[in-house]
Amino acid sequence: MIALRxxxxxxxxxxxxxxxxxxxAVALFFIDQPLAIWLSRDELINFQLRSRDITNIAxxxxxxxxxxxxxxxxxxxxxRSFFTWAVxxxxxxxxSAIPLHLIKWVAGRKRPHLSNGFDHLDxxxxxxxxHYQSMPSGHTQVIMVVALISASVYPRAKYLIFIxxxxxxxxxxxxxxxxxxxxxxxxxxxYLGVLLARYFWLRFDLNKYSAPAKF
Numbered sequence: 001m002i003a004l005r006x007x008x009x010x011x012x013x014x015x016x017x018x019x020x021x022x023x024x025a026v027a028l029f030f031i032d033q034p035l036a037i038w039l040s041r042d043e044l045i046n047f048q049l050r051s052r053d054i055t056n057i058a059x060x061x062x063x064x065x066x067x068x069x070x071x072x073x074x075x076x077x078x079x080r081s082f083f084t085w086a087v088x089x090x091x092x093x094x095x096s097a098i099p100l101h102l103i104k105w106v107a108g109r110k111r112p113h114l115s116n117g118f119d120h121l122d123x124x125x126x127x128x129x130x131h132y133q134s135m136p137s138g139h140t141q142v143i144m145v146v147a148l149i150s151a152s153v154y155p156r157a158k159y160l161i162f163i164x165x166x167x168x169x170x171x172x173x174x175x176x177x178x179x180x181x182x183x184x185x186x187x188x189x190x191y192l193g194v195l196l197a198r199y200f201w202l203r204f205d206l207n208k209y210s211a212p213a214k215f
Contacts, residue, residue: 009199013192020188027181032120036112039174048175055171058139060093063146080207085153087206088197092145096193100141103185109135113176120179137178137186140169144190149197 039048056062067086074082108127111134115122124132147165151158169187172178178186201207 005199005202009195012195016188016191016195020184020191024181024184024188027179027184028120032112032179032181033118035173035180036118036120036176039176040113040118051171051174054168055139055175055177058143058168058172060138060142063089063093063142081153083209084207085149088149088153088194088201089145091200092149092190092193092197093142094193095196096141096145096189099192100136100138100186100189103136103189104133104138107135108132109179109182111177112179120181134178135182135185136189137169137172137182139172140178140183140186141190141193143168144187145193148191148194 067090070082070086073079074086105126105128108124110119110122110124110132112118112120114131143165147161151161154161169183172183172186173180
């Protein structure tokens with residue numbers, strides 16, 4: 001059973017990597033620059049400002065706070081979904097942060113709003129400066145993790161969850177903090193984190209540490 005589960009995991013990782021690489025490459029070479037130029041028009045300034053008002057909902061710090069509140073709620077209610085959501089989100093965020101920061105460090109891609117003429121191929125390898133931390137999008141990584149796990153734990157709300165996640169991820173592009181390909185790669189790191197978090201959740205039967213609700 002474990003061997004089968006591990007083979008399935010590897011297939012999922014390989015398939016997702018291939019799909020996201022294709023999507024990222026298409027965005028990188030054909031969409032990133034023209035989209036950034038179009039979004040930078042003066043008539044869209046109000047749209048950019050509205051996007052900035054909501055984009056930081058996807059910050060990791062925000063969701064770490066929600067995780068803490070969820071664990072507190074579980075402590076007093078013993079509702080298992082609070083525990084499951086909080087632990088899986090925490091695991092996935094930690095796991096996905098590793099490839100996220102590794103790619104940021106290696107790629108050293110300049111942020112669109114700081115580059116000359118929105119040069120989408122402005123890479124400075126192994127550059128640690130914040131200006132060169134565009135790829136992948138950390139906000140997108142976070143919101144991908146939260147959305148996938150929330151939809152799994154609370155399936156009745158999955159459509160609302162995914163629509164909200166897409167809007168939040170899109171704000172990283174509309175605010176010119178990231179190119180579209182940065183968002184695609186960020187989404188993959190989040191997806192990878194969720195795959196691995198669920199694997200470890202089942203592999204070590206972490207659900208046994210939650211207690212049923214008492215009424």
